[in-house]
């Protein structure tokens with residue numbers, strides 16, 4: 078029996094700006110179940126990041142209700158219910174890779190031996206074992222982003238929120254990291270919310286794809302993936318994959334994303 082981890086009920090969010098109100102989200106209803114890999118796709122400015130930040134209680138909705146792990150989003154944030162990965166790795170250049178990954182654990186007061194054990198475990202999960210003593214600038218962009226994913230996994234939250242984590246990387250590195258992330262999801266069965274601009278990335282990774290319309294962001298379609306959990310990269314050439322990508326494109330068209 079799958080448990081709802083995130084429930085969004087009629088979420089509205091309007092930012093008050095010097096140029097007037099900006100209506101970013103409108104009536105967003107969504108349930109994310111335990112172990113789902115949910116991607117959010119839509120045109121630039123449609124509110125994908127805003128919605129992810131609302132789950133994380135980094136933004137407060139102006140209407141509707143959000144629950145995370147059965148609590149308010151704010152309570153869940155304080156209970157450290159999620160790890161958050163940003164588009165840029167955001168590693169401190171004066172700390173080693175292990176030092177960066179262990180920083181949140183230090184802040185949370187984990188013991189030295191517990192920190193070491195956790196850092197070793199997540200470095201292994203993202204295939205960075207042996208690089209702990211390096212500084213961020215000694216690693217490639219893809220490795221830095223893996224370190225940032227490891228940092229978000231270190232305190233073992235059940236939910237991982239990822240805002241275009243691979244958007245700035247070239248396609249070859251991105252393919253590699255997509256495979257690695259899927260493997261990590263299969264191993265840990267964390268619940269993942271993932272923002273992307275890429276249709277193939279959304280189809281390759283997700284169990285469900287949430288298609289959003291231009292501002293004010295609404296959900297136009299929720300597509301359930303029919304792909305198996307085991308997904309070699311060449312699954313992207315199969316008719317089933319192509320049909321799902323077509324469905325996403327249709328959803329975007331329906332929301333007038335191409336107008």
Ligand SMILES: Nc1ncnc2c1ncn2[C@@H]1O[C@H](COP(=O)(O)OP(=O)(O)OP(=O)(O)O)[C@@H](O)[C@H]1O
Nearest residue numbers: 092094099101120121122123124125126127128292
């Ligand atoms: N703090 C803020 N104050 C005012 N307006 C904001 C704020 N954050 C976001 N917005 C506006 O809300 C809308 C949605 O932004 P958001 O970043 O969520 O879109 P997005 O779909 O993630 O875009 P992109 O794909 O380009 O990252 C945009 O028009 C943006 O300018």
